[in-house]
Structure formats: C-alpha cells, structure tokens
Amino acid sequence: MDDDAEIIAEFLVESHENLDQLDRDLVELEQHPGSRELLSSIFRTIHTIKGTSGFLAFGRLEKLTHVGETLLSKLRDGEYVMNDAIAEALLRMVDTVRALLDGIERVGNDKDPAVNVVPVQEAIELLLGNGGQLPGQPVAAAVEAAAQEPVVSETAVDASTTDPDGTPTAAAPVADTGQPDTGQPIAEAPAAEEPVLMPEHGAAPQPEQSAEPTEQWDGVERRSVADSSVRVDVELLDNLVQLVGELVLTRNQILQRTESQSDPELIRASQRLDLVASELQESVMKTRMQPIGQVWSKMPRIVRDLARQLGREVDLSMDGHDTEMDRSVLEAVKDPLTHMVRNSMDHGIETPADRVKAGKARSGKLTLRAFHESGQVVVEIADDGKGIDPERIAAVALERGVITREQLARMDTKAVLNLIFRPGFSTAEKVTNVSGRGVGMDVVRSNIERIGGSVDLTSEVGKGSTFRIRIPLTLAIIPALVVGEGEERYAIPQANLVELVRIEGDDLDRQVEDLAGSPVLRLRGRLLPLVNLAEALGTEPEQRDHLTVVVVQADDVRFGLCVNEVHDTQEIVVKPIGRQLKGLSMYAGATIMGDGRVALILDVPGMAHDQGVDAVEQDLLATSAAGDEDRTALLVLEVADGRRAALPLAAVARLEEFPRDRVERTGGNEVVQYRDGLLPLVRLAPAIGLMDTSDRNEQVSVVVHELADRSVGIVIDRVLDVVETAVVLSDVGRRYGVTGSAVVQEHVTDLVDLEAVVARTGVSA
Amino acid sequence: MTNAAATVTAEQYCTFWVAGHFFGVSVNEVQEVLRHQPMTPVPRANEAVRGLINLRGQIVTAVDLRVRLGLPPRPEGELPMNVIVRSRGEVVSLLVDDIGDVIDTAGLELEPVPSTMPVTVQDVVLGVRPMTDAILLVLDADRAVDIFAVAENTGGNT
Numbered sequence: 009m010d011d012d013a014e015i016i017a018e019f020l021v022e023s024h025e026n027l028d029q030l031d032r033d034l035v036e037l038e039q040h041p042g043s044r045e046l047l048s049s050i051f052r053t054i055h056t057i058k059g060t061s062g063f064l065a066f067g068r069l070e071k072l073t074h075v076g077e078t079l080l081s082k083l084r085d086g087e088y089v090m091n092d093a094i095a096e097a098l099l100r101m102v103d104t105v106r107a108l109l110d111g112i113e114r115v116g117n118d119k120d121p122a123v124n125v126v127p128v129q130e131a132i133e134l135l136l137g138n139g140g141q142l143p144g145q146p147v148a149a150a151v152e153a154a155a156q157e158p159v160v161s162e163t164a165v166d167a168s169t170t171d172p173d174g175t176p177t178a179a180a181p182v183a184d185t186g187q188p189d190t191g192q193p194i195a196e197a198p199a200a201e202e203p204v205l206m207p208e209h210g211a212a213p214q215p216e217q218s219a220e221p222t223e224q225w226d227g228v229e230r231r232s233v234a235d236s237s238v239r240v241d242v243e244l245l246d247n248l249v250q251l252v253g254e255l256v257l258t259r260n261q262i263l264q265r266t267e268s269q270s271d272p273e274l275i276r277a278s279q280r281l282d283l284v285a286s287e288l289q290e291s292v293m294k295t296r297m298q299p300i301g302q303v304w305s306k307m308p309r310i311v312r313d314l315a316r317q318l319g320r321e322v323d324l325s326m327d328g329h330d331t332e333m334d335r336s337v338l339e340a341v342k343d344p345l346t347h348m349v350r351n352s353m354d355h356g357i358e359t360p361a362d363r364v365k366a367g368k369a370r371s372g373k374l375t376l377r378a379f380h381e382s383g384q385v386v387v388e389i390a391d392d393g394k395g396i397d398p399e400r401i402a403a404v405a406l407e408r409g410v411i412t413r414e415q416l417a418r419m420d421t422k423a424v425l426n427l428i429f430r431p432g433f434s435t436a437e438k439v440t441n442v443s444g445r446g447v448g449m450d451v452v453r454s455n456i457e458r459i460g461g462s463v464d465l466t467s468e469v470g471k472g473s474t475f476r477i478r479i480p481l482t483l484a485i486i487p488a489l490v491v492g493e494g495e496e497r498y499a500i501p502q503a504n505l506v507e508l509v510r511i512e513g514d515d516l517d518r519q520v521e522d523l524a525g526s527p528v529l530r531l532r533g534r535l536l537p538l539v540n541l542a543e544a545l546g547t548e549p550e551q552r553d554h555l556t557v558v559v560v561q562a563d564d565v566r567f568g569l570c571v572n573e574v575h576d577t578q579e580i581v582v583k584p585i586g587r588q589l590k591g592l593s594m595y596a597g598a599t600i601m602g603d604g605r606v607a608l609i610l611d612v613p614g615m616a617h618d619q620g621v622d623a624v625e626q627d628l629l630a631t632s633a634a635g636d637e638d639r640t641a642l643l644v645l646e647v648a649d650g651r652r653a654a655l656p657l658a659a660v661a662r663l664e665e666f667p668r669d670r671v672e673r674t675g676g677n678e679v680v681q682y683r684d685g686l687l688p689l690v691r692l693a694p695a696i697g698l699m700d701t702s703d704r705n706e707q708v709s710v711v712v713h714e715l716a717d718r719s720v721g722i723v724i725d726r727v728l729d730v731v732e733t734a735v736v737l738s739d740v741g742r743r744y745g746v747t748g749s750a751v752v753q754e755h756v757t758d759l760v761d762l763e764a765v766v767a768r769t770g771v772s773a
Numbered sequence: 774m775t776n777a778a779a780t781v782t783a784e785q786y787c788t789f790w791v792a793g794h795f796f797g798v799s800v801n802e803v804q805e806v807l808r809h810q811p812m813t814p815v816p817r818a819n820e821a822v823r824g825l826i827n828l829r830g831q832i833v834t835a836v837d838l839r840v841r842l843g844l845p846p847r848p849e850g851e852l853p854m855n856v857i858v859r860s861r862g863e864v865v866s867l868l869v870d871d872i873g874d875v876i877d878t879a880g881l882e883l884e885p886v887p888s889t890m891p892v893t894v895q896d897v898v899l900g901v902r903p904m905t906d907a908i909l910l911v912l913d914a915d916r917a918v919d920i921f922a923v924a925e926n927t928g929g930n931t
Contacts, residue, residue, distance in 0.1 A: 151845045253830075254830045257830065260833055496813060496814065545816035545817065546816050546817050547816065583831070584832070585825065585832060585834065586833070586834035586863055586865060587830075587834075587861075587918075587919075588818070588821075588822050588834050588836065588865070588918065588920050589815060589821065589822065589834060592815070592817055592818060593798055594817065595815070598813075598825055598832045600830065602830070604811075604827055605811060605813055605827065606812075606813040606824075606825040606826065606827050606832055607813060608815065608825075620835050635852065
C-alpha cells in the first residue's frame with residue numbers, strides 16, 4: 009500500500025506539472041492552430057496521464073483522457089482543424105482532469121462524485137462523431153465561430169499563403185481530398201459555400217506547409233526538457249546498474265563457454281548477446297550520467313561569498329559545464345572540488361593590493377575546466393595567484409614532521425609540491441575559517457583516490473597554480489588487469505596500471521638488485537621497488553627463470569608487483585566484500601570472473617602501504633654527460649650530514665642495517681655480530697676526513713665489503729642511489745681515503761679510496 | 774540477559790552439526806542452506822574466513838564455524854555445507870559439517886550455557902535447549918560472524 013501511495017504521489021506531481029504546461033500550450037494553440045509541435049506535445053501529455061491512470065486503475069480519469077487523446081490525435085494528424093469548439097472541449101477536459109487529480113489527492117481515488125466527467129466526455133464524443141464540429145449547429149455557425157476569431161483565420165491564411173502556390177483556389181481541392189470524412193456533407197458544404205474561408209481548412213490537410221511557418225515564429229522546441237525526459241527514481245537506476253553488471257558477468261561466462269563450442273548458431277547468438285549487453289551497459293551507465301554543471305552551479309555563489317570574506321577580488325570562469333560523469337562519481341568529487349576552490353582563493357589568489365604590487369590585475373582569475381580525456385574526466389582548478397613555493401612547502405613539511413630531511417633530499421620539485429596532500433600539512437600562516445585547519449588537501453586527495461582518481465599540482469611561483477583531478481567516469485564497472493598467483497586470480501584496476509615488464513635470463517641478474525634487503529628493479533634508469541605478490545599474500549614465491557613485473561602507481565608511489573601469470577584485461581564489476589575483511593587494506597573489493605569464481609581486487613595504495621613501499625621517486629640517472637664507454641656503477645652514499653660519497657658497486661657485497669645497540673666494541677674497534685662471526689666496522693666519515701654523523705640514526709647503515717679472507721663493514725649515513733655513470737675524476741678534494749671527486753647526479757661526490765678506508769680496520773684487526 | 778524463562782521468542786531452529794556439537798540458528802536469521810560451494814581463499818584474512826562464495830552474483834564471506842569456535846579442524850576430504858545467514862545487513866555463510874532438520878522447540882526453555890563449555894563456544898552461544906535426544910546449542914549468528922579482519926600481525930603497521 010505504501011508503494012502505491014508513493015507512486016500516486018509521484019503521478020500527481022508529474023501530472024500537475026504537465027497540466028500547467030498543457031494550459032499554456034492550449035492557449036498558444038488557439039493562436040497558432042497549425043502548430044504540429046504544440047499538438048504533439050499536448051497529445052503526449054494527455055497520453056502519459058492516460059497511461060499512468062490506466063496502470064493505477066483510475067478508470068474515470070482514464071476514460072476521460074482517452075477521449076481527449078482521440079480528439080487530439082485527430083488534430084495532430086490533421087484530420088480536424090482546431091476550432092473554438094474543440095479548444096473549449098479540450099480546456100474543459102483539462103479542468104476536469106485537474107479536478108479528478110485533486111480528488112485523487114484528497115481521497116486516494118478518482119471516484120469523487122463532485123466531479124462530473126460525463127458532460128465533458130459527451131461533448132468530446134460529439135465532436136468526434138461529427139468530424140470535429142459541433143453537431144446540430146449549422147455549418148455556417150462553425151464557420152462563423154471561426155470568423156469571429158479573425159486572428160486565428162488570418163494567421164492561418166497567412167500560413168498557407170506563404171506558400172507561393174497556396175492560393176485559396178488551389179487549396180480547396182486539396183481540402184476535399186484530404187478530409188478523411190469526405191463522405192460527410194458537412195465537410196464539403198463550407199468548401200462550396202464559402203470558398204474564401206477555405207484556407208483555414210486547407211491549412212490542416214497540408215501540415216507540412218503550415219508547420220513550417222509555424223516554426224518560423226517559434227523555432228525553439230518549447231518542451232524539449234519535459235518531453236524528452238522522464239523522472240526515474242535513483243534507486244531504480246542503481247538497481248538497473250547492478251542488474252546490468254550481472255548481465256555483463258553472465259555474458260562473460262557464456263562467451264567463455266561458447267569459445268569451445270562449434271555450433272555456429274550458438275556462436276552467433278552469443279556474439280549478439282555480447283554486442284547487446286555491451287550497448288545496454290553503456291546506455292544504462294549513461295542514464296546515471298550527470299553534468300558537472302550541477303556542482304559548478306553553486307560555485308559562483310561560493311566564490312562571491314569567499315571573495316568578500318577574504319577581501320579578494322576574483323573573476324570566476326568555468327568551462328565544460330556539460331562534461332558528464334556518473335552520479336556517484338559526481339557526488340564523491342563535490343566536496344573535494346569545493347574545498348579546492350576555497351583553497352585556491354585562500355592560499356592562491358592574493359589580496360588586490362598585493363596583486364597590484366606584483367604588477368597583476370586587481371582581481372584574480374579562477375578558472376574551472378572540465379573535459380573528457382582518455383576515458384576519464386579531468387577537472388582543473390587554476391588560479392593566477394602567487395603560486396606555491398616549493399622551498400616554503402619543504403620547510404613547513406620538515407617543521408611539521410610530515411617528512412624527514414632524508415626523504416626531502418630525495419624529492420624533486422613536483423614531489424615537494426605534492427607534499428601539501430600529505431596528512432598534517434597546512435601552510436596557512438594563520439588559521440582562517442576558510443581553510444588552513446590542517447584538514448583539507450590530504451582529505452581531498454584521499455577522497456579522490458578512494459574513487460580511483462588522482463590529483464596533481466603544478467605551480468609557478470608568482471604566476472599561479474593548477475590543480476588537476478583525474479577521475480573515472482564510473483565506479484561500478486572498471487577495466488582491470490587479471491593476474492594469476494597460486495591457484496587464484498587477482499584483479500588490478502587499470503587506473504593503477506603503468507606498464508608490464510618481463511625480465512628473463514641475464515637481465516634478471518643485471519636489472520634486479522638487492523638494495524638494503526629489498527629488491528629493486530633497474531628500469532630505464534629508475535630504481536623501482538619490487539613487491540612479490542606471493543609474498544604479499546603470505547605464500548612462498550615460486551622460483552622462476554623469468555620475472556613478470558606489473559608496474560603500478562598509487563599516490564606518489566610507484567612499484568613493481570611481481571606476479572606469476574598475467575591473464576588479460578577485462579571489465580569487472582566491483583562488488584563489496586564483507587565486514588570480516590574490511591581491515592585488510594590490500595583488497596579493494598571482489599568481482600566475479602567469467603567462470604563464476606570470485607576474484608579479489610587488489611588495492612594498490614593499500615598494498616604499497618602494507619608493504620612499506622616508500623614514496624621513492626628515484627631521479628633519473630644523470631648520465632648524459634659522457635659517452636657509454638667507461639661507465640662505472642657507483643653506490644652513492646650520504647655521509648657527514650649531507651655530503652655525498654660514492655663506492656664502486658662492484659666492491660659492495662651487501663647492504664645491511666643494524667640497530668645501533670648491536671654495535672659492540674672490541675679493543676679500539678667497533679664490531680657487530682654478523683653471520684656467525686664478527687664484522688669489523690669502519691666509520692666512513694672520519695675515514696675520509698669528515699665529521700661523523702652516522703650515529704644520528706636509530707639504525708646503522710653498513711656497506712659490507714668482502715675481501716679475500718674477511719669482510720669489512722663500512723658505516724655510512726644512508727644509501728642514496730645506485731648510478732651507472734661515466735666518472736670524470738677531478739683532483740679537487742683528493743685527500744687520504746678519497747681518490748678525488750666527480751659530479752654524480754649533478755652533485756659533487758667524493759670517490760672513496762676503499763683500500764685506504766679498509767686499512768683503517770686492518771691496523772688493529 | 775540470562776533470564777532463561779523470559780527468552781522464548783525464537784522457537785524454530787535450523788540445525789546443524791559442527792564437530793559433533795548440535796547447533797541451531799533461528800530460522801528468521803537463515804536465508805538458505807547450500808551444499809558445498811567453490812570458494813576463493815582470502816590471503817591474510819582471519820583464519821576463520823575460509824573464502825568468498827559467489828551466491829548468485831553476490832559475494833559472500835564464508836566463516837568456518839570449527840575455526841571460529843576453536844573446535845578441531847575438519848578432517849581432510851570432508852566438504853563443509855553452507856548455512857547462509859543474514860547478519861546486520863550482510864549475508865554471511867557459516868561453514869558446518871552437516872545439516873539437520875528444522876526443529877520446533879516450543880515449550881522448551883532456553884537455559885544458560887554450561888560453564889564447562891569452551892569459552893570460544895560460550896562466546897557465541899545464546900543458551901541451550903535440552904531436547905530428548907540431544908542438546909541444542911542456540912547460536913548467536915551476529916556474534917558468530919563477528920571476527921577481526923586480521924588474524925595475526927602481518928607486519929603492516931597501520
């Protein structure tokens with residue numbers, strides 16, 4: 009019963025809206041009786057009400073609208089011409105429909121005795137039985153009635169005479185043959201008696217001619233919105249999407265089965281199913297699409313209020329209002345977008361006085377742009393404000409403990425800028441109630457990433473900043489790469505995918521190295537941390553003679569996921585997983601594969617976090633200077649608080665880290681227990697004449713160097729990188745323990761004289 | 774809570790056996806009963822989570838009651854059955870050894886769990902209903918499916 013009530017309420021709302029429009033249309037129709045556009049529109053409205061009332065068992069309403077519809081269809085098809093009697097009848101019908109609807113609203117049915125539908129119905133039926141004229145009334149009267157409306161007939165005359173051949177005499181015979189009720193004398197009578205008035209009749213049988221001029225005075229499709237759209241419950245749409253998801257899965261299953269079949273009919277049918285399901289999926293997804301303009305429409309107001317509040321002058325321009333995306337996506341980006349606009353106004357655009365001082369226009373420009381790009385939606389928020397100074401960001405990040413100095417040293421400018429998305433970061437010098445509460449950009453980013461999007465920042469000091477958000481069109485169905493590990497398959501969302509790399513044979517040894525206990529892949533001059541999927545899943549990885557690496561990216565972390573097998577990419581329907589698994593950050597959900605089995609969807613950011621993959625955006629190796637000959641692999645280290653030193657990689661056996669308290673002393677030497685023996689340690693910094701700062705870290709980083717009969721541990725501050733470069737040695741800086749210096753990665757780097765350094769332990773060992 | 778006499782609401786139970794114990798869940802909480810279903814294991818999950826089942830397009834977590842209740846593991850080769858229950862808006866499968874009848878316990882009182890039962894069992898049992906030939910352990914489905922996501926510390930410090 010509740011459901012019924014809800015449907016009826018919707019029906020009433022919709023019908024009242026339509027009836028209001030109908031009133032306007034009918035009045036307008038009286039003035040432009042030839043307009044097919046108006047007639048069709050009216051016809052559709054009545055038809056809709058009739059249809060719904062039939063469905064809801066409102067018998068009286070249905071009957072009434074039915075006769076009205078019949079009359080309208082005759083008008084629309086040009087069988088009848090609009091006249092006073094018809095207009096009167098139609099308006100009365102609309103009034104009665106309205107009264108019935110009111111009755112329904114009051115008592116829940118259309119049996120309200122106060123409303124009498126019979127007279128209207130009879131009047132319309134009379135008209136229908138008489139070719140659109142009132143019976144009994146002499147034809148002359150009808151004609152007279154028409155004549156009383158000079159405007160109507162004149163327009164009609166005008167309408168038909170705009171046609172060069174539309175002379176009255178030419179129109180007359182057309183009227184005769186065009187009238188379906190030609191057997192009725194009434195229709196012919198006026199033609200014979202009053203040929204002058206014929207054009208009015210002639211107008212109807214020549215709808216093409218009359219419709220054209222009709223559109224000239226109003227080319228706008230006046231009811232396009234109301235007519236071409238239907239209200240649909242969002243829940244119903246969600247349900248449809250769900251069902252289509254099921255259908256897609258079932259299709260996949262069937263396609264997989266039919267691959268092994270030889271029945272051509274079955275194959276053809278399954279191909280058609282494939283096609284239809286794809287199109288259906290696309291169409292259904294489209295029904296959920298909404299333009300970003302819906303969110304943007306609020307922006308001018310927000311910007312205006314903020315500008316006033318902050319004492320800024322801002323010109324807002326928006327481009328790409330009609331860029332569409334799934335409503336769930338739109339819903340998810342609404343708040344982040346608003347926040348970013350606030351942020352740009354608060355931190356980006358300067359006060360008018362400051363702008364004038366900087367030689368800019370008083371009012372700042374804030375530009376919102378939205379567009380589609382390679383299957384994603386891109387939204388840009390650009391301001392021409394003061395830009396973001398990476399040095400200030402770095403300073404603040406250090407001060408707030410967002411990153412350590414070590415991490416900072418490894419970052420490029422872009423990475424530094426992106427620090428503003430880290431939790432606990434806010435550069436607002438004073439906390440305003442607009443932004444700068446330390447919540448904000450990190451929340452923005454996590455919100456956007458949660459829906460599989462990404463956010464990026466470019467900025468030029470003094471010129472302005474641009475935030476760029478990339479978001480998927482839809483959430484429910486995503487493309488994913490399916491990989492195999494053990495017995496199971498796992499899906500990796502395409503959005504996280506960068507590339508696939510396969511390494512075999514000798515390359516395996518050459519390109520995969522062990523850096524401080526964790527494997528890294530040397531990929532086009534970049535060091536890529538590797539995570540073994542099997543290990544991440546808690547099983548033993550298989551030993552193989554090749555390595556399949558899925559390079560994935562999330563946030564500012566890029567890493568290689570070593571997998572056993574790569575299957576294919578396919579569209580998967582993301583399904584939630586139960587409460588019992590919510591704590592596992594490595595899964596984003598699950599999906600059902602073509603064979604009906606469940607496969608887990610890997611959550612790349614979650615995995616990166618679980619596996620402790622740091623935000624290592626390793627710089628490209630600075631190797632361009634010299635030719636390819638004489639390249640040496642170097643292990644670049646940091647010693648003495650930021651000084652750089654390098655060892656030949658060939659001399660490095662392993663990299664180890666020990667807790668500081670494991671360093672013991674024997675005699676004058678530091679040692680650690682290592683592999684059933686003692687590893688003598690030598691601190692690199694004092695050995696090459698620098699101040700020792702290696703004790704500042706909790707962990708002692710040690711480069712293990714193997715000699716013929718023993719090993720030596722060289723204590724450093726930390727490892728920076730592995731570089732393959734042509735060394736141009738300079739004598740500058742040559743001293744005991746240092747053979748000279750070279751420029752490595754644009755930094756002056758001491759090249760360590762290993763023999764001399766090792767000798768220091770040798771003395772007392 | 775242990776006022777036994779007052780608790781006579783649910784009287785029809787869907788029954789099953791787990792490691793020789795006779796359990797029942799109120800029929801109101803049971804959606805359906807299924808024979809063994811193929812499962813996709815979830816690495817790193819709590820060991821009571823045996824896997825995920827595709828239940829007509831819905832993904833359902835399967836919780837092994839033997840593990841959940843701290844009972845000895847199911848012998849090799851024996852396939853568990855699924856008792857699909859609804860719990861707080863979610864559908865979860867309880868893996869059991871064998872399915873019994875639906876029984877009506879009208880007139881039988883819900884008695885407190887004997888303190889001799891293992892704590893892990895007491896934890897998820899609302900009470901017992903002594904019947905003529907067996908003792909029915911009335912399972913609290915909500916608590917039975919309430920498990921921590923991660924069994925052991927996997928190294929990731931969140």
